[in-house]
Amino acid sequence: MKKIAIATACGAKKEKFPQPAWRLYKSSRIRHLYKKSRELGYPFYILSARYGLVPAERVLEPYDEILTPSKIQELIPIVSKTLKKFDVVVYYKGGARREYLELMSIASRIANTRLVTFGYANMGDIGKLESIIELVKKNYL
Template structure:
């Protein structure tokens, strides 16, 4: 049986000034690269936002100013879990994102009993390995 895989990353601090799809709102090269690759590979892509919770890369959102904390994560847990429950494997690209985002998504993944894969380090290290990571999970590309 083919596993249902989802790609997640943290939001970014710098944003465009007007509402846009989440994958285009953040000025982060990490987010924009993952958004484009998710489209190419046909893998669902979400951004963990301290302001909005877990948003699809295609979801229209407005600029905001918020940072993830343990308290904010607790507030968002139910909504995040609801969005992730349909997937078997959560692939989280960390990049240089704050640890609070990783801790939050990991906590939800554990509560859901989902397989959880983390890769990527600062300065977008390993971002080019997304295809390899997905392939190793048995993800079928378009």
């Protein structure tokens, strides 16, 4: 059976104590996608500048780090390994810095995982996740 996952980038604002990733980041985008992924029954991952592509439930220590070109190179093998578990990853880029999409693009090519991206900075299209997943299932699986 083919596997789909949903992913997005981390957020700059974080809680001060260790939390599951979906709660560590003070982001309505992350919380919305987490809730929607659970409703739809797909795993949800968050691309962290420190930890790589992590499951939303993984407890993370707070940190202050941004994704740099050298950090991208460091994280490529880690992110690729996670992506290999899936046939398709639907990545909501919604306003994240371009480095996050760059990392996902490189790692997905290495992992031979199809990457489907969408999302505007203002989150106006975040409600399209369900229809995008349906298109992914129809066209790629």
